[in-house]
Amino acid sequence: MPTSPAPADTGSRVIQPLYAEVLRRNPGETEFLQAVREVLESLGPVLTQRPELVDARIVERICEPERQLIFRVPWSDDRGRVHVNRGFRVEFNSSLGPYKGGLRFHPSVNLGIVKFLGFEQVFKNALTGMPIGGGKGGSDFDPKGRSDAEVMRFCQSFMTELHRHLGEYTDVPAGDIGVGGREIGYLFGQYKRITNRYESGVLTGKGVGWGGAQARTEATGYGCVMFTAEMLRARGTDLDGRRVAVSGSGNVALYAIEKAQQLGAKVLTCSDSGGYVVDEKGIDLPLLKEVKETSRGRVADYARLRGRDATYVPHDGNGGPGPWQVPCEVALPCATQNELDEGAAAVLVRNGVQAVVEGANMPTTPEAVRLFQDADVAFGPGKAANAGGVATSALEMQQNASRDSWTFAHTEDRLAEIMRHIHDSCHDTAERYGAPFNYVIGANIAGFELVANAMLAQGLI
Numbered sequence: 248m249p250t251s252p253a254p255a256d257t258g259s260r261v262i263q264p265l266y267a268e269v270l271r272r273n274p275g276e277t278e279f280l281q282a283v284r285e286v287l288e289s290l291g292p293v294l295t296q297r298p299e300l301v302d303a304r305i306v307e308r309i310c311e312p313e314r315q316l317i318f319r320v321p322w323s324d325d326r327g328r329v330h331v332n333r334g335f336r337v338e339f340n341s342s343l344g345p346y347k348g349g350l351r352f353h354p355s356v357n358l359g360i361v362k363f364l365g366f367e368q369v370f371k372n373a374l375t376g377m378p379i380g381g382g383k384g385g386s387d388f389d390p391k392g393r394s395d396a397e398v399m400r401f402c403q404s405f406m407t408e409l410h411r412h413l414g415e416y417t418d419v420p421a422g423d424i425g426v427g428g429r430e431i432g433y434l435f436g437q438y439k440r441i442t443n444r445y446e447s448g449v450l451t452g453k454g455v456g457w458g459g460a461q462a463r464t465e466a467t468g469y470g471c472v473m474f475t476a477e478m479l480r481a482r483g484t485d486l487d488g489r490r491v492a493v494s495g496s497g498n499v500a501l502y503a504i505e506k507a508q509q510l511g512a513k514v515l516t517c518s519d520s521g522g523y524v525v526d527e528k529g530i531d532l533p534l535l536k537e538v539k540e541t542s543r544g545r546v547a548d549y550a551r552l553r554g555r556d557a558t559y560v561p562h563d564g565n566g567g568p569g570p571w572q573v574p575c576e577v578a579l580p581c582a583t584q585n586e587l588d589e590g591a592a593a594v595l596v597r598n599g600v601q602a603v604v605e606g607a608n609m610p611t612t613p614e615a616v617r618l619f620q621d622a623d624v625a626f627g628p629g630k631a632a633n634a635g636g637v638a639t640s641a642l643e644m645q646q647n648a649s650r651d652s653w654t655f656a657h658t659e660d661r662l663a664e665i666m667r668h669i670h671d672s673c674h675d676t677a678e679r680y681g682a683p684f685n686y687v688i689g690a691n692i693a694g695f696e697l698v699a700n701a702m703l704a705q706g707l708i
């Protein structure tokens with residue numbers, strides 16, 4: 248706590264030039280700048296109380312990745328045509344443990360996106376209370392429409408370069424958008440072949456049966472809904488009987504739907520890049536899983552198979568509110584960054600939404616977050632609410648290190664405990680800093696303090 252009295256405005260006075268410097272040094276990295284700004288805006292009171300963090304230039308150091316790797320990934324398709332993609336790994340911060348964070352394969356991936364994800368990951372991972380640093384990586388490779396053999400060749404080429412930077416004590420990737428069990432399998436196989444080591448803890452999200460953890464697949468979505476339930480509990484209510492809107496139909500969305508349904512909610516929507524589905528009877532999850540997981544299909548296929556109960560609405564291309572125009576009490580954006588803007592937020596507020604909780608990374612624009620906060624809508628930021636995935640990755644590493652494997656029930660219990668811990672530390676930190684129920688401030692400050700304290704203790708590195 249305070250080592251010497253500091254004038255009340257020290258925090259905001261130092262933050263503006265800090266942000267200006269980040270802006271100058273990272274031109275055009277829109278998403279990274281957005282993520283940095285959102286965190287810095289919360290830190291004024293901490294820097295006011297703790298001038299030693301300002302003297303040690305902790306914020307400047309936290310905003311600069313420890314290492315950034317960019318590499319060529321050549322591969323050939325099934326017709327023998329050669330393609331060249333770009334691979335990334337940003338090793339952001341290792342003060343709490345080895346770099347940890349997923350790989351994203353999507354055509355939108357560039358350095359700014361990977362840096363934004365890596366920056367968020369640093370604080371998210373700290374909040375879990377597990378010994379993991381933060382990193383992120385990926386490629387602009389688009390797995391959509393590619394055969395298994397093409398995806399395998401791409402993964403092998405990607406790992407041929409990346410393997411030299413990885414290790415269970417160094418850097419431990421996992422999945423993200425476009426990287427699931429299939430890709431992790433190919434990546435692990437190539438790592439093992441090159442290094443001649445069965446180093447289970449070098450990747451997480453592995454198959455159950457060869458080092459993967461039970462409940463890792465479910466963990467991000469489950470954790471998001473557990474966090475939602477904690478937020479509602481703090482306000483004296485719960486999910487039972489609630490109308491819930493979910494966006495996305497990937498791994499996070501599917502298991503957010505599953506847990507919300509288990510807790511008695513009615514989930515009305517899901518979506519993909521083509522459009523969204525409204526299912527007033529409640530999403531038929533076994534059917535959606537069949538379409539998405541088994542057949543790698545689209546939500547339009549779900550709507551077709553579901554028949555009269557579901558309506559499919561293609562996206563209009565004009566940035567309309569999409570699934571958020573369906574009246575609901577709880578909204579769970581589980582698709583991708585900046586998918587929920589001010590216009591959609593206004594519709595949700597008008598329709599009486601009570602809680603918005605981020606399953607994806609930074610899906611809500613800053614303007615939309617402000618609108619929710621002004622309307623007293625409970626808002627759960629992704630770096631707290633979606634931390635269940637990476638927390639369960641840390642549990643996978645723990646099992647790998649001890650050559651053990653836990654049951655589903657035990658792993659899910661640990662996940663629930665971790666989500667409760669994250670909720671309480673965000674909630675209590677927000678209260679301590681005079682912003683009760685502001686989970687954005689709570690998550691940013693609680694995560695920052697954990698990382699900053701470790702960096703201070705480890706000297707100028």
Ligand code: GLU
Nearest residue numbers: 348349421422423637640
């Ligand atoms: N990609 C996930 C996230 O955004 C999980 C990362 C991991 O398990 O390492 O947190």
